[in-house]
Amino acid sequence: MKAKDEFNRLVQGNGNYTDDLIASRPEAMHVSFVRSPVAHARITGIDTGDAADQPEVIAVFTADDFPDLNSFPASAFHPLVGNGGFKPAPRPAIAADRVRFVGEIVALVIARTRAGAEAAAEMVMIDYDELPPVIGWDPAADAVDLHDGIPGNLAMDVGFGHEAELTDRFSQAACIVEAAVELPRVVANPMEPRSAIATHDPVTGRYHLWAPHQGVPEMQTVLAAVLGVAEKSVAVESVDVGGAFGARGAPYPEHALLMAAAERIGDTLAWQGQRVEGFMSDAQGRGxxxxxxxxxxxxxxxxxxxxxxxxxxxxxxxxxxxxxxxxxxxxxxxxxxxxxxxxxxxxxxxxxxxxxxxxxxxxxxxxxxxxxxxxxxxxxxxxxxxxxxxxxxxxxxxxxxxxxxxxxxxxxxxxxxxxxxxxxxxxxxxxxxxxxxxxxxxxxxxxxxxxxxxxxxGGPVPQDQVKLALYIGDDSKLRIDCRILGHSSGQGPTTVFSQLVADHLGCRPQDVSILYDNGQSGLAGAGAFASRSASIIGTAIARACEAARTELTGIAADVAGLASNGMHLEDGVFRVAGGNVCSLEDVLATGVQQKGKFAYIGTADRHxxxxxxxxxxxxxxxxxxxxxxxxxxxxxxxxxxxxxxxxxxxxxxxxxxxxxxxxxxxxxxxxxxxxxxxxxxxxxxxxxxxxxxxxxxxxxxxxxxxxxxxxxxxxxxxxxxxxxxxxxxxxxxxxxxxxxxxxxxxxxxxxxxxxxxx
Missing domain, CATH: 3.30.365.10 (Aldehyde oxidase/xanthine dehydrogenase, molybdopterin binding domain)
Incomplete structure (x- = not known):
């Protein structure tokens, strides 16, 4: 994507969101999810017969149809406390015998049209034996346990710091004040509700997912774990993202189910989420x-x-x-x-x-x-x-x-x-x-x-990598591709990173294309979250550019028969004190004859x-x-x-x-x-x-x-x-x-x- 196109096309209505992709895939079958209407219950029966008999319906699936799907992994490891006694309650992709919140997926219907899938989903009959719910920060002393092996529903209770010294300081203090701050749950509510397209290639065994996200690595790693496949078997494609705010960082059960169902029936599957589904199932904040x-x-x-x-x-x-x-x-x-x-x-x-x-x-x-x-x-x-x-x-x-x-x-x-x-x-x-x-x-x-x-x-990996490629295009013009693992959700990385490359290589921002990787290139790194993109991905880009400058300056010096230490690159031209030597395009044209495309990996340590x-x-x-x-x-x-x-x-x-x-x-x-x-x-x-x-x-x-x-x-x-x-x-x-x-x-x-x- 070119920098000049990043915002113009969005405000002009030319974005390419997941919903737009679905409209361009007439072969796609449509999915509707059946969700629990109660917060806590045992599932005592599921009748899919009426839904399955509808003429547009291809299939109706429940948890019994996906016995090999794993739960979503969860971690709370921190250097201060290690695991901190954390008791994870991993989220299943689909509820099997018990539901634990309103909106949890119990079944999915696949049909030839969206309307057909949604209508049939209303016909799936589920019997629930309701259980007492646990709500809020102060549950009753006799509250039921929601998960086996997690008494009192306590996921973590860990303390750290200076216990003895703190007691001493407070005992000697001239003044002690107390305060309480409550931050209720909030809903991210991006402008674009969650939607997705999934395919599976039986020849390569590779799944492809198109969905709004904040970066490939987190999506790829978690989905591979849930599906029980190698990470390289999951490709997460680039689409425009209509807002994220953290809620598009990790994948959801809908993603895993779409991919598993696509493999099962051999069709392209599409899901267009409704706003109410976002309220009921998007990860909520605070609380x-x-x-x-x-x-x-x-x-x-x-x-x-x-x-x-x-x-x-x-x-x-x-x-x-x-x-x-x-x-x-x-x-x-x-x-x-x-x-x-x-x-x-x-x-x-x-x-x-x-x-x-x-x-x-x-x-x-x-x-x-x-x-x-x-x-x-x-x-x-x-x-x-x-x-x-x-x-x-x-x-x-x-x-x-x-x-x-x-x-x-x-x-x-x-x-x-x-x-x-x-x-x-x-x-x-x-x-x-x-x-x-x-x-x-x-x-x-x-x-x-x-x-x-x-x-x-910071981030979950020790290093981030980018790949920079310089070449002469078919139109004999300079082209620079910069491939990254982060993703744009409206914060303008294409504009910033294109300018960063241009500043380092003395070219124009419009000469640079920022490419969002789908997880298949072998680059290491993490996505766009925790305000990390400019500091870490940007540093990796700067280092790749410096490597390019060093090599290309050497070639320019050889071409001109001059020493490289007195030469610099400015506005796309290599210069020395006495004047211009040659253009960056000329150097690339010469170099391409020797080695083909110029490619550089830039690396930045986590910090x-x-x-x-x-x-x-x-x-x-x-x-x-x-x-x-x-x-x-x-x-x-x-x-x-x-x-x-x-x-x-x-x-x-x-x-x-x-x-x-x-x-x-x-x-x-x-x-x-x-x-x-x-x-x-x-x-x-x-x-x-x-x-x-x-x-x-x-x-x-x-x-x-x-x-x-x-x-x-x-x-x-x-x-x-x-x-x-x-x-x-x-x-x-x-x-x-x-x-x-x-x-x-x-x-x-x-x-x-x-x-x-x-």
């Missing part, structure tokens, strides 16, 4: 409750922090659903502050709700929100100004790299400057005038600061960066209705070297909007029977344009020393800052009434009105 205590000395210095992090995993452990509750919050338990002692306890449970997985931020906003709430409460309790207390405790730039008490190491950052600049841009010092103006109109006004740091990068930021939210509340309006929002972010300010700003803006949506309205609500009460946009409040003020976004970067580009992640930062800043602003406006009412997200008008009038 976490955090409580913490912060200890201070007489001078307002933070001396210790103690955190309990509880997670509702849902019915099963998704591949990394439990891991994210360890990997992402633990490194940043102390936030941007000099807190020498920390302890963390992570408790994860299974319930009869949709399984959870990564959702933008994936634990980062959760811990940042708790830490920033504790800091504001400490300021209120001690009488310190909120910014002054932060100023006293922030890690200074001169201390970088900074080692935290739980063994992480921040790479770079100037948190003091971030906060000062955010305060300046937001006109923090003039807030009181604005508050008084709101008061005259009968409104409450609050302002909240959040200074945060978060982990980015983590620590982007940071200071965000300020300012809100106004109408006490008569409880309605909240976000009236001003300021974000100053450090994502290291900025490769594209336009795209980086868009990432921050998008994250902020998602954060405001989560803070003010989004919630996947379940009743006591396990039924999802918010399974449509009538009941699930997405953020609207009127909810979002003009956003002031500025970058103040400190390059990361951990990669050659100096970049850090940017994809999560907007949401991480938005939740904490908005949370603090609302509590500031309510002046203690929020704490008295134990007010938690989402801050709906009804809840806020009750807090004001309670």
């Amino acid at each position: 976490n409750r955090l409580t913490g205590k912060l200890a201070l000395d007489d001078n307002g210095r933070f001396v210790a922090i103690d955190v309990i992090y509880e997670a509702d995993l849902g019915a099963y452990a998704t591949p990394v659903g439990a891991l994210i509750n360890l990997k992402n919050p633990a490194p940043c338990i102390t936030g941007a502050y000099q807190i020498p002692v920390a302890r963390m306890r992570v408790v994860q449970r299974y319930t009869n709700a949709v399984p959870t997985g990564p959702y933008r931020g994936a634990g980062r906003p959760d811990i940042a929100c708790l830490v920033e709430r504790l800091v504001d409460k400490a300021a209120m309790t001690t009488g310190f100004d909120r910014l002054t207390l932060r100023e006293v405790n922030l890690v200074p730039a001169s201390a970088m790299p900074w080692k935290t008490p739980l063994a992480s190491e921040y790479d770079s950052g100037d948190y003091h400057d971030l906060m000062r600049r955010a305060a300046e841009l937001s006109q923090w010092d003039e807030f009181e005038h604005r508050r008084q103006a709101s008061q005259r109109e009968g409104k409450l006004r609050g302002i909240g600061m959040a200074v945060f740091v978060e982990i980015a990068g 983590e960066t620590y982007p940071s930021g200071a965000h300020v939210a300012e809100i106004e509340i109408d006490p008569a209705t409880g309605e909240i309006e976000v009236v001003r929002y300021t974000a100053v972010d450090d994502c290291g070297t900025v490769l594209s300010e336009q795209l980086a700003e868009a990432q921050i803006q998008g994250g902020i909007v998602q954060g405001l949506g989560e803070a003010l309205g989004e919630m996947a609500a379940f009743d006591d029977s396990g039924q999802l009460l918010s399974a449509s946009f009538m009941d699930y409040r997405m953020p609207r344009a009127l909810d979002v003020p003009n956003l002031t976004v500025e970058f103040q970067g400190s390059p990361s020393p951990r990669n050659v580009l100096g970049v850090k992640g940017v994809g999560e930062a907007g949401l991480t800052g938005a939740l904490a800043a908005t949370f603090n602003a609302i509590h500031h406006a309510l002046r203690g009434k929020a704490d008295k009412a134990a007010l938690q997200m989402p801050f709906t008008s009804n809840k806020v009105w009750q807090a004001i009038n309670g």
Whole structure:
């Protein structure tokens, strides 16, 4: 894909999404999934006869038809705790004898048309013997066990940190504050519902899958494990992705079932998911409750922090659903502050709700929100100004790299400057005038600061690779192909990486094509998640380009009879002090005669960066209705070297909007029977344009020393800052009434009105 085409064709309606591919495959048979309408039950009988008798129906399958399918693997290994006593409850591809959440797949119908498949699916009759459901963070003491060998539905209960020293610090503290932050479940709701096409080649034994995803390796590895085949037997093809937000990282049961069924019947199979299926079966985000205590000395210095992090995993452990509750919050338990002692306890449970997985931020906003709430409460309790207390405790730039008490190491950052600049841009010092103006109109006004740091990068593999190929096309023009394993879900990697190649090789971005690999080239690496693409994949691209420059400069020097050490490549031309030598195209034409296409593998080691930021939210509340309006929002972010300010700003803006949506309205609500009460946009409040003020976004970067580009992640930062800043602003406006009412997200008008009038 060419950089100039990346966004133009999408906004012009020329995207090539999975649904578009299905329309172009008239030979495809259509699949509809039969899902459980109850949260917890034994399956006592399945009658597929009426469905199978329908004239358009090809087949109806249940778990009995797929005895060789394995469960989805799940891991929670982390260096701090090893396996942490994790008890995985692997998710089956299809329920056999028991269902554990509303929306779990029990059968699938294959028909010649989509309408025929959906109509026949309604005819599959299933008998259920309902069991008591387990819902929420606080199950009853006599709650039924959902899985054999997992008593009390406890997936993990592990603690780590400085137990003895923490006890000592708290016993000697001049002040101890406590806070609780609840982050209800949310639904990712990409614009494009999940859809897929699957085929199987009986000659090669290879499966092909077309589906929205965030990178081939995670899809390929997990699907190969479920199907019981080698990874090379699974090809995951590239399609446009209409949003991901973490929910398109790992494969789903629908993918495995489509592939297995395609092999069984020998046809191309297509599934077009409905929006309601996304609500009921896409991995949900959050579902976490955090409580913490912060200890201070007489001078307002933070001396210790103690955190309990509880997670509702849902019915099963998704591949990394439990891991994210360890990997992402633990490194940043102390936030941007000099807190020498920390302890963390992570408790994860299974319930009869949709399984959870990564959702933008994936634990980062959760811990940042708790830490920033504790800091504001400490300021209120001690009488310190909120910014002054932060100023006293922030890690200074001169201390970088900074080692935290739980063994992480921040790479770079100037948190003091971030906060000062955010305060300046937001006109923090003039807030009181604005508050008084709101008061005259009968409104409450609050302002909240959040200074945060978060982990980015990493991944499940030690290295990422890219493949760079330079050649002369049939039109005698320079062509550069850059093959990567990551994938675009709207964040603009084609534009960024094309420009990166162009900058390194002195060519034009339009000369470069970014190719998304399907897992068959042998490249190592991971996908586009955890804000890792620019730092890791980008580094691999830069190194491949440097290898190309070195070799091609040598050829140019040989052609010209000059020494290569005085030659450089600029604007597609090799130059020396005395003038131009030859063009890159001429060098390639010469080299191709000698060796054919020029190909280079670029490699980047796995590493983590620590982007940071200071965000300020300012809100106004109408006490008569409880309605909240976000009236001003300021974000100053450090994502290291900025490769594209336009795209980086868009990432921050998008994250902020998602954060405001989560803070003010989004919630996947379940009743006591396990039924999802918010399974449509009538009941699930997405953020609207009127909810979002003009956003002031500025970058103040400190390059990361951990990669050659100096970049850090940017994809999560907007949401991480938005939740904490908005949370603090609302509590500031309510002046203690929020704490008295134990007010938690989402801050709906009804809840806020009750807090004001309670």
